[in-house]
Amino acid sequence: MISEKETIVLxxxxxxxxxxxxTESGGEISIKLFLxxxxxxxxIVKTDEYTLAEYKE
Structure with missing residues (x-):
C-alpha cells in the first residue's frame, strides 16, 4: 500500500x-493494477500488463 488512498496490486x-x-497452449501473466x-x-485507474517478451527484456 502506498497510502490510505492509493495502492498497487500485482x-x-x-x-x-x-x-x-x-494440444495445450498458454502462458504466464503478470499485471500491475494501480488503485x-x-x-x-x-x-482501478491504470494497469501495466507485461507480455512474455517484455518480461524477459
Missing part, C-alpha cells in the same frame, strides 16, 4: 488453453 498467474486438436480509493470503494 496479479501473477497463468492462462491455459486446449485447442481443437487437444485509488474513493469513499468506500477502490477503483
Amino acid at each position: 496479479v501473477h498467474g497463468g492462462i491455459g488453453y486446449v485447442r481443437n486438436d487437444f 485509488e480509493r474513493e469513499e468506500d470503494r477502490w477503483n
Whole structure:
C-alpha cells in the first residue's frame, strides 16, 4: 500500500488453453493494477500488463 488512498496490486498467474486438436497452449501473466480509493470503494485507474517478451527484456 502506498497510502490510505492509493495502492498497487500485482496479479501473477497463468492462462491455459486446449485447442481443437487437444494440444495445450498458454502462458504466464503478470499485471500491475494501480488503485485509488474513493469513499468506500477502490477503483482501478491504470494497469501495466507485461507480455512474455517484455518480461524477459
